[in-house]
Amino acid sequence: MKAIVLLVSLLFCVSSALGEAKTVRILTIGNSFSRNATNHLDDLALAGGQTLIHTPLVIVGSSFQVHSDKAKTEGKARLYTNGRDLIANLTAEKWDYVTIQQASIKSHDFATYQPYAGILRDYITGHAPQAKLLIHQTWAYRKDDPRFTKPSDKAGEPKTQEEMYRGLTAAYDKIAAELGGKVIPVGDALFMADTDATWGYQTDTSFDPKTAKQPALPNQKHSLHVGWRWAKSKDGKKVSLGMDGHHANTAGEYLGACVWYEVLFGESAKGISFIPKGLDVEFARFLQETAHQAVQARIK
Template sequence: MKKILAIGNSFSDDATRYLHQMAEAAGIETKVVNLFIGGCPLERHWQNIETGEAAYQYRLNGKTTERMISIDEALREEQWDYIVTQQASHDSGWMDTYEPFLGLILDHIRQYTGQHMPQAELLLHETWAYETGSTHSAFMRYHRSQEEMYDRLKKCYYAMAEKYHLRLIPSGDIIQEARQQEPFRVSEGGISLCRDGFHMNIPYGRYLLACVWMKTLFSVRASELSYVPEPEEGEEPADEALLARIRQIVDMAGR
């Protein structure tokens, strides 16, 4: 069994919503935990480590639970294979919001994993730029430009990954690439990968993220994936042609 711990917010919630089910359909047994606080930045993650506060809602295999937990309690819970963190989207393009907090968080986790789970790999999850026309209050920090936000956050994530010798889960890159492809060109009337201007579309945006995580963590090509998300309450079944297009985009990304 592969065990994945995400220390994040609603963006890691989007990323992990289908991951367990997608891996299961591919014959990979997983436990996927997301430590959730909406909009939580690195600075607050570090503050929560310092206080030991059980401030996170424990989300297991894409499902919400009532359990509240601290980061250290979550670290002790399992022999994790992958531990993933990220910056909050609103701060993602501002280098001065990453430090010293990311370094402190990584040092804290590495002190524990070095003693108790040396197999654990730490990764950064590259978040994504807001949709064109997003009404998110923080979008003005990027002059309401998706391209500016993407360029800034990419620079930050790549710099931090290099500094701390971390692999990057390149969700932001692949989402931006998908936005240049049919049928996701919003400027031409295409389908938005966001549901509200910043969180991922259900199911297509979340499906894309799960494909990216499968490719990064398990080296599984998206074309090999058979999982089809079950419709959420009130949602239409997923269009399998669109899912196939997403798999194609993920496989082609970075070539």
């Protein structure tokens, strides 16, 4: 009997030291950026001893408007790929959180946020009143993305990575205040990492994409974005060099997931055991620390 009591006490102490395990139910209303940022979230939750129940509603390239308009359409166009419309998804579980986000290309322009974000908030409060609203702050493009190397003359368009980051941050903060939601600061974390003196990505100025021959690529060490890559055409007949400075690569996805983990579970990602295959361990620890700093900065 004494042994059983001792074992129970020991388990309680271990549980207290590690933090209480949680079950979090989350519905994400987003696009490829929400898919990027949650790609490693299941593995982080498992490594942290947590339980995650997650339904993603992904429409590639979609904005607040696309999702709010979809909720008002009729027939099959109203349904997401899981066969349910927005209302049916909102009522499918007792969600703890529902997330929304803007399309990255429009993220700096607050004029594109409303009334659509407000319409989505009203659907959420009307059909999942117990759920807390989270606003997923998407991220700025890589500093050598064509948006910045060949900037648009259009008024209000960001000319640099920092301009895009400052603009989207102001817009997300404003919409969060208007809707009463909390920001998931993934954009903060990626900008912090991208501009870090030691770990930040530096453009390889010696690489000329116009003269590059397969499989040559620039030095993209510490990039958080997909960047330059050789890829086959849709018909598989041609391989060409392309730049994706928008989407996150493995490192960027891991950083984003660490931010989500901290916000959802209230636990630090620092020291967590899961690291994606192929990701440098030291770099991964830096990304964990950066995620923690970004979340903590929003709390203070």
